[in-house]
Amino acid sequence: MTADKSKRKLVAVVHADVKGYSRMMGEDDEYTVRTLASNRQEMHRLVEIHEGQVRDTAGETVFSWSFPAW
Secondary structure (H helix, E strand, C coil), X not given: CCCCCCCCCCEEEEEECCCCHXXXXXXXXXXXXXXXXXXXXXXXXXXXXXXXXXXXXXXXXXXXXXXXXX
16 A cells, blocks of 8 residues: 555635625725725735735635635
């Protein structure tokens, strides 16, 4: 029997989208951009607290993070 030399790592992935972003931008774009920036900063802070890494952001549409297994 051959020993398995691969190393597996369990991660959690968070993927979020801003519901109603286009409508919100149409109603008050400055407020929407400020709110998105504030929420993004808080999400980055929470990811760092849990020793995760921000993997990708694309406008308002995608936030993806990976966290080490707890």
